[in-house]
Each structure stands twice: as C-alpha cells, then as structure tokens.
Amino acid sequence: MHGKYYSFTAEQLQGILNDFLGLRLSTHQNLVTPAQVLARCSRQQQDWVLAWLKILVRDHREIAYQFVQYAPQAVALLEANLLEEWVAEALEIYEHQDLTAALAHLQAVATYAQTYQRRQHCLPLVEIQGILEKFVLGLAGRPLKLAGSEITYTDTETLFLPLVLNRFVERHNNFFLYKAMVVHLWAQTGFGTWRRRLSTITAQFNHRDKALRLFHTLERLRLDACIARELPGCYRDMGHLLILFGEQRIPLGWEEIAQQLAQPMASVEDSYRLLTTVYPGSVPAPVCYQGILLPESTEQVMASRQVRDKQTLQTALTQLSQPSDSLTGLTPQPTSDSRQGHREQVAHSSPTTTANHSPSREPDVTNSLHFSVTTNSAATTQSITHFTLDEQRMTSELQQVISSIIQDHGEIPEDYLLIPGNETGEATETNSIGAYSHENKINTKEKTFLYPEWDYRRQKYYNHWCVLREVEVPLQAEEFVTTTLQRYRGLLKSLRRIFAMLRGGxxxxxxxxxxxxxxxxxxxxxxxxxxxxxxxxxxxxxxxxxxTRDVAVMFMVDMSGSTKGWINQAERESLILLCEVLETLGDRYAIYGFSGKTRQHCEIYPIKRFDEAYNTVVRQRISGIAPQQYTRMGVTIRHLTQLFKPIEAKIKLLITLSDGKPDDEGDNYRGTYGIEDTRQALLEAKREGIHPFCITIDTEARIYLPRLYGTVNYIVMDKVQQLPLKIADIYRKLTT
Structure with a gap:
C-alpha cells in the first residue's frame, strides 16, 4: 500500500495495458511480462507510466508499446525528473529523425542512466587543478604548468589535460585518471622522450602517423618502467586504472620489447631503434592515460626555451669572465691556454657533475658543476677559463636553467659554454627572453612592444605579430571630474562608508x-x-x-570608436568613482585604456600605473579618455599580464570595461578568430594567477562571453547609465 492507494496487480495492469494497446496492435499481443514487472513498482510509479502511455498512444502506437516494455526498467534506474527527460527526448528524436532512432533511445535506457550518472559524477579540471599543480611541483625536473585542452599532451612546459573527466561513475577514479595522465606527461619531459627531433625521424616512414603512434607505445612502455622505479605508488594506481578499463599494459606479442625497454639503462634511443622493428606490425590501442604526441608544436616550444636557456647561462658565464668576484655562485678556477685543454676539462668532469650523466634519468643539480668556458672574439688568441659552480652559492634561477638544459640534452652541450664576444674581445651582453615561448621582445626606449597572436585554425602562435605602442592620454581640465563628484556626491558618500568597513582591521x-x-x-x-x-x-x-587586504586590480578600459557618447561618459564617471572609493579601501590598482587599428597599430594608454598616486595628473587623464579606433583585445591582455606579473598580491584581478566583442579592421580578426585569440590570452593570464572579469553593456555579450570568461566571470549591464551606479558594488563583491 502506498499512501491511500494499493498498487495495481499484474492482472489489473495487463487489463489496463490491453485497453490501451491490446486491441490496437496486431503484432504485439504479449503484455504479460511488462505487466508483471510493473506490478512490483509503487502506485505512484505505475500512475506515471500509465499517464505517459495515454500520451504516447496518440503520437505513435509502436513507441507506446516499446515504452511499456522498458518503463519498469526506467523507473528503477532514473530519478523522477530524468524520467520525464528520457520520454520527452524519445518524442523529440522521433520528430526530428525517425521511428528507429526513437525506439533505439527507449531500448538504451540502461546506457542513458549510466551516462547521466557519469555526468553527475564528472570531475572538472578546475576543481582539482590546485591539487595537481602541487603534485607536479613535488616531482623532479622542470616546473610545469597545467592547462585545460580537448586533447591530452605536453609541449614540455605545459601539461594539457581534459577540461572534464567522466570516464567513471566514481569521482575518485576520475581523479586517479587525471593523476595518471599528469605522471605520464611529466615522465616524457623528465626521462628524455623529446631529446631528438621526433618530427624529422617519423617523416622517414611511409605512414608517418603510424610510426608516431608506434613510437608512443614504445615510449609509454619505457616510461612506465621508469615510473615503476621512481614512483611505485603511482605505478600501482595506473595499473589499477588499466584493470578498470580492461586494458593491457604490455600489448600482446610485445613482451620481449617491453623487457628491453624496462632495463634501467634504456633510453629514448632504444625506442627509436625498436621503432624499425615494430613498424611492419599493427599499432596497439593506446591506454587510458597515454594521450597523444604533437612533435611540431612541442619542438617549437623547446626551440624557444633552448635559446632562452642558452642565453641565460652564457650571460652568467659572461659576467663570470669579467675581473670581478661579485657574481654569486660562480668561482673562477685556474685558466688553461689551449682549446684542447678546454675539451679535456669538459670531457673529464668531476664525478659529481651533472654535465655528463645517464640520459635515462635527470638527477637534480647537486654538489658542484665544473665548466670550461671559451670566450670567442676577433682576437687571435682565445681565453679559456675553468669555473666551478657550488650548489649552495648558485641562484635558484641558474640552478633551474642548468637543470632544464640537462633535461633537454642529457648534458650541457659544449657550445653552451662558449661566450660570444665582439671585435674588441669583450663579452657581449646576452638578454634573457621574456615569459612567452614565442619570444616576446620589448623596446623600452620607444615604448613599443611585440606580442604573439593565437590562430585557432592553425593551433599555433604568430610570433612577433602585434605591434603595441604606449601612448599618453591627452590631459584635460578637471571640470569633468568636479561635475561627476558633484553629481554622485550622495552615492559616493555611501560607497566610502561601505568600503571603509572593508579595510583591514x-x-x-x-x-x-x-x-x-x-x-x-x-x-x-x-x-x-x-x-x-x-x-x-x-x-x-x-x-x-x-x-590586511592583499588585493591588486588592473582595469582594462575599452577606448574603441564605438564607445563614443554615453558609453565614454559612463566609463569616465565609473573610473572616477572607483578611484575615490579605492583610495578609501587602500587596494593597489592600475588603469589602462586600449584601442588601435590592425595588428601594426595597437595602442595602450596608461591612465594610472600601480606605482602612481591618484593625483591631479591621473584625474586629468581620466578626463581626457576619448574614443579611438578598434578593439583588438588579445594583445592588450598579454601586455597587461606582463605588467601584472611582478606585482605581489594574493588576489589579482583584471577587470575589463567594454561595450562589445573583440574587433578590428582587416586580417580576419572579427568573428571567431578574434574571440579565440582573446580567449587564449585570458588563459595565459589565468596561468599567471590573474583572475579576469568583464563588465560590458553589449546586449549580445551572453553569446560570446561564456566562451571567453566562463559562465560566472562577467556581467552584462542593460543600460549604460547604470554603469557608474553598479561598478563599485561589483568590485566590492569580487574582492570580498
């Protein structure tokens, strides 16, 4: 008994079903089984099935009959709200596709329920990214970043992982899968998978993709063996995942190959040697944590890093070669007079050096490194100097660079120890490259900057693509500021009182x-x-x-031509109110405008820098903000990210004030290209610990902003006049 009603018996249900279906169907007379199963359901569930049966009979008898067959299973597997979706989706499939597809949907109710359960227990990367980043930090080798991607791979600087995992119903198994992917990708960078140009070697085979996948299988076997020695706990977890997936760690017939690659001295050279052996055979299926290899993009990132590492090391050695002992961690040793002596010293390093070691495993930079450095110049004689680097006296940056070089090459190449000189024989200055692997170059004298741009179609950057110039805002009289403060004096008084309560106490x-x-x-x-x-x-x-509050915020203000009129006035009023209340709050803040026309003429307008006080000049700059050209956002975000990086703060916010989506004249920046470049720039900012947020008045923004900022990191103002009234409240909510 359920409530005040008894459940229907099997005989009663069979009669009811016959009333609906028995006289109307000539091909399906047997309703005994579904009636018996349905009799074990509650009266509420029985009523639900019969109510839907009435509806379905009117639409299509065959659908109604199949519904009766699978409805008992559905009510056992699905929640009430999902039952409605299951049936409604069958009708929608019937209307837009055909009867066969609709019947297949009803029959696959078990799969439908399983998919729903996985969706409910899916694990987004963003939820555990912090945990995985700490885990990666604890692994030896080069510091690695994590980023979400549709494919799983590494470019040796970033581990690209799925945005969401729902392969298992249990969330902890999805977490273990994330962890296994991280360990495998880390092993590629740590155990020398990329020490040779894979793109060139695989190009020699008739079927390059096949050769690439076979090489990955070989390397996966070798790396699994390395992980078993270095991280036995992770190795066991990875084996557990293989059992859950029903996958074999060693492909059938590869037992002898796996044994060779499991030897402690096995290196990537063994995988290349065996590639020719296994190439005639078929490609084994990849295991769950394997991902893919992308040689071209990876080698491009490596090439940029290797140039950077080489220049950094040579800069340190250049300073060492000068007659000064001020360089921390570098100690000159007695010199030699011949190139032969230089070669002998490099070849005959101390047992504690990491310049020559086993290529299968990257030890940390420990004890001391012994170097012989040749200074090349136009002079007829060449100076050769020996140096010893003591770990305790080396800077952490230099230790990381040396470790990175050894990780890439298995040793410190001899040409890395050659200090270039000019015609006078003096060591030339070597500048380290900025944070971008695509070699961001800056001309600080002319305040002109070069930045890359992302092409989503090629999945690559255009290096040195955008020319960004720093342009001063014309100063205007403070009359606009005075008028604004008078107009909003009541609101400003209230805001100051509210923000004063947020200050550290x-x-x-x-x-x-x-x-x-x-x-x-x-x-x-x-x-x-x-x-x-x-x-x-x-x-x-x-x-x-x-x-105490530890907040730093940078406002990125749209100064495109479309902001003319009310929008420009609202932006300036908002900035004045923000500056007034932020001075009360004490948070560090900066304001930059942006505009431009084509990639050759991008412009950034410093209105208030972090180290500037809110004074008359800043107020005059705000008054002078005027509409300019277009809205090429990606290059601006990259520039502001670079300016933001040296700022130490627990919370870093990049707040954009804009009236529309990314846009520019020519070169296809409008549309998807501009949106994807902007999204990539925002992802780069997030990797640096900067949290982007957008405030816009574009009524169409809900179409594209979720792609750029996510579903919760933006707000759309319906009326531009509301912007000055709302912006301080938005800021307060973002920082508390």
Whole structure:
C-alpha cells in the first residue's frame, strides 16, 4: 500500500495495458511480462507510466508499446525528473529523425542512466587543478604548468589535460585518471622522450602517423618502467586504472620489447631503434592515460626555451669572465691556454657533475658543476677559463636553467659554454627572453612592444605579430571630474562608508597562550578544570590580530570608436568613482585604456600605473579618455599580464570595461578568430594567477562571453547609465 492507494496487480495492469494497446496492435499481443514487472513498482510509479502511455498512444502506437516494455526498467534506474527527460527526448528524436532512432533511445535506457550518472559524477579540471599543480611541483625536473585542452599532451612546459573527466561513475577514479595522465606527461619531459627531433625521424616512414603512434607505445612502455622505479605508488594506481578499463599494459606479442625497454639503462634511443622493428606490425590501442604526441608544436616550444636557456647561462658565464668576484655562485678556477685543454676539462668532469650523466634519468643539480668556458672574439688568441659552480652559492634561477638544459640534452652541450664576444674581445651582453615561448621582445626606449597572436585554425602562435605602442592620454581640465563628484556626491558618500568597513582591521583571537587581555570564558573553564583535579589550561588570554587586504586590480578600459557618447561618459564617471572609493579601501590598482587599428597599430594608454598616486595628473587623464579606433583585445591582455606579473598580491584581478566583442579592421580578426585569440590570452593570464572579469553593456555579450570568461566571470549591464551606479558594488563583491 502506498499512501491511500494499493498498487495495481499484474492482472489489473495487463487489463489496463490491453485497453490501451491490446486491441490496437496486431503484432504485439504479449503484455504479460511488462505487466508483471510493473506490478512490483509503487502506485505512484505505475500512475506515471500509465499517464505517459495515454500520451504516447496518440503520437505513435509502436513507441507506446516499446515504452511499456522498458518503463519498469526506467523507473528503477532514473530519478523522477530524468524520467520525464528520457520520454520527452524519445518524442523529440522521433520528430526530428525517425521511428528507429526513437525506439533505439527507449531500448538504451540502461546506457542513458549510466551516462547521466557519469555526468553527475564528472570531475572538472578546475576543481582539482590546485591539487595537481602541487603534485607536479613535488616531482623532479622542470616546473610545469597545467592547462585545460580537448586533447591530452605536453609541449614540455605545459601539461594539457581534459577540461572534464567522466570516464567513471566514481569521482575518485576520475581523479586517479587525471593523476595518471599528469605522471605520464611529466615522465616524457623528465626521462628524455623529446631529446631528438621526433618530427624529422617519423617523416622517414611511409605512414608517418603510424610510426608516431608506434613510437608512443614504445615510449609509454619505457616510461612506465621508469615510473615503476621512481614512483611505485603511482605505478600501482595506473595499473589499477588499466584493470578498470580492461586494458593491457604490455600489448600482446610485445613482451620481449617491453623487457628491453624496462632495463634501467634504456633510453629514448632504444625506442627509436625498436621503432624499425615494430613498424611492419599493427599499432596497439593506446591506454587510458597515454594521450597523444604533437612533435611540431612541442619542438617549437623547446626551440624557444633552448635559446632562452642558452642565453641565460652564457650571460652568467659572461659576467663570470669579467675581473670581478661579485657574481654569486660562480668561482673562477685556474685558466688553461689551449682549446684542447678546454675539451679535456669538459670531457673529464668531476664525478659529481651533472654535465655528463645517464640520459635515462635527470638527477637534480647537486654538489658542484665544473665548466670550461671559451670566450670567442676577433682576437687571435682565445681565453679559456675553468669555473666551478657550488650548489649552495648558485641562484635558484641558474640552478633551474642548468637543470632544464640537462633535461633537454642529457648534458650541457659544449657550445653552451662558449661566450660570444665582439671585435674588441669583450663579452657581449646576452638578454634573457621574456615569459612567452614565442619570444616576446620589448623596446623600452620607444615604448613599443611585440606580442604573439593565437590562430585557432592553425593551433599555433604568430610570433612577433602585434605591434603595441604606449601612448599618453591627452590631459584635460578637471571640470569633468568636479561635475561627476558633484553629481554622485550622495552615492559616493555611501560607497566610502561601505568600503571603509572593508579595510583591514583587528580581529580578537580567544584562548591564546599570551595576549593583551584575559579571556574570561577560558579562565572560568580552566578554573573549573582545576577544581576537578585536571591541570589548568594556560590558553586563557586574548590578543588582537591585524587583518590586511592583499588585493591588486588592473582595469582594462575599452577606448574603441564605438564607445563614443554615453558609453565614454559612463566609463569616465565609473573610473572616477572607483578611484575615490579605492583610495578609501587602500587596494593597489592600475588603469589602462586600449584601442588601435590592425595588428601594426595597437595602442595602450596608461591612465594610472600601480606605482602612481591618484593625483591631479591621473584625474586629468581620466578626463581626457576619448574614443579611438578598434578593439583588438588579445594583445592588450598579454601586455597587461606582463605588467601584472611582478606585482605581489594574493588576489589579482583584471577587470575589463567594454561595450562589445573583440574587433578590428582587416586580417580576419572579427568573428571567431578574434574571440579565440582573446580567449587564449585570458588563459595565459589565468596561468599567471590573474583572475579576469568583464563588465560590458553589449546586449549580445551572453553569446560570446561564456566562451571567453566562463559562465560566472562577467556581467552584462542593460543600460549604460547604470554603469557608474553598479561598478563599485561589483568590485566590492569580487574582492570580498
């Protein structure tokens, strides 16, 4: 009995079903089985099935009959709201496709339920990215970043992982799969998979893709063996995943090959040697954590890094070659007079050096490194100097560079130890390249900057593509500022009061071992304890702890031509109000406008830098903000990211004020290209710990902003006049 109604019996249900279906169908007379199964359901579930049966009979009898067959299974597997979706989706499939597809949907109810369960238990990368980043940080080798991607691979600087995993119903198994992917990709960088040009070697085979996949299988076997030696716990977890997936760690017939690659001295050279052996055979299926190899893009990133590492090392050695002992961590040793002596010293390194080591495993840079450095110049004689680098005296940056070089090459190449010189024989200056692997170059004298741009069609960057110039904003009289402050004086007074309450203050901590005052509650409890024979608790004081905000925010203001009129006025009013209340709050902030026309004429307008005070000049710059050209956003975001990087803050916000989507004249920046370049630039900013947010008045923004900022990191203002009234409140919510 359920409620005040009994459930229908099998005989009753068979009669009801016959009333609906038995007289109308000539091919399906047997309703006994579904009636018996349905009889075991609750009356509420039975009523639901019969109600839908009435609806389906009117649309199509065959669908109604199949529904009766699978409805008992559905009510057992699906929740009430999902039952409705399951049936409604069958009708929609019937309307837009055909009867066969609709019937197949009903019959696959078990798969439908399983898919729903996986969707409910899916694990987004963003939820565990922090955990995985700490895990990667604990692994030896080059520091690696994590990023979401539709494919799983590494370019030796970033591990690209799926945005969401739902391969398992249990979330912890999805987490283990993420972890296994991370370990395998890390092993590629740590155990020398990329020490030779894979793109060139595989191009020699008739079927390059086949050769590439076979090589990956060989390397996966070798790397699994390395992981088993270095990280046995992870190796066991990876084996558990293979069992869950029903996959074999060693492909059938590859046992002898796997044994060779499992030897401690096996290197990537063994995988290349065996590639010719296995090429005539078929390609084994990849395992769950394997991902893919992308030689071209990886080798491009490596080439940029190797140039950067070489220049950084040579810069340090150049400084060392000067008659000064000021360089930390580098100690000159007695010199030699011949190139032969130089070669002998490199070949005969100390046993503790990492310049020559086994290529199968990258040890940390430890103890000391012994170098022989040749200074090349136009002079007829060449100076050869030997150096010893003591680990305790090396800078952390230099240690990382040396470790990175060894990881890429298996040793420090001899040409890395040659210091280039000019015609006078003096060492030339070597500039280290910026954060971008595509070699961001900056001309600080002319305040002109070169930045890359992302082409989503090629899945590559255009190097040195956009020319960005820093342009001063024409100063205007402060009349606009005065008018704005007068117009919003009531709102401003209220905002200052609200923001003043957000400033850092003092919090009283209780139950402290020492402090400024007695914690009466703790003292009473301690006294009561002593009366019962317990030892008196000494934590009976209170003390004040200073609470400080650690926020830095950069405002990126759209100065394109479309902001003319009300929009421009609202932007300027908003910035004035923000500056006034932020001065009350004490947060560090900067303001930059942006515009431009084509990639050759991108412009950035410094309105207030982080190290500038909010003064008359800043107010005059805000007054002088005027509409310019177009909205090429990607290059601006990359530039502001570079400016933001040296700022130390717990919370870093990049807030964009805009009236529309990315746009520019010519070269296809409008549409998908501009949106994807902007999205890539925002992802780069996120990797640097910067949180982007967008405030826009574009009524169509809900179409493209989720792609750029995610579903919650933007707000659309319906009326431009609301911008000055809302922007301070938006900022308050973002930072508290």
């Amino acid at each position: 003092d919090k009283r901590l209780k139950k402290q071992p020492f402090g400024e005052d007695i914690d009466l509650d703790a003292l009473i409890t301690a006294y009561a304890d002593t009366r019962t024979g317990l030892e008196m608790d000494e934590q009976i004081f209170t003390k004040l702890q200073r609470i």
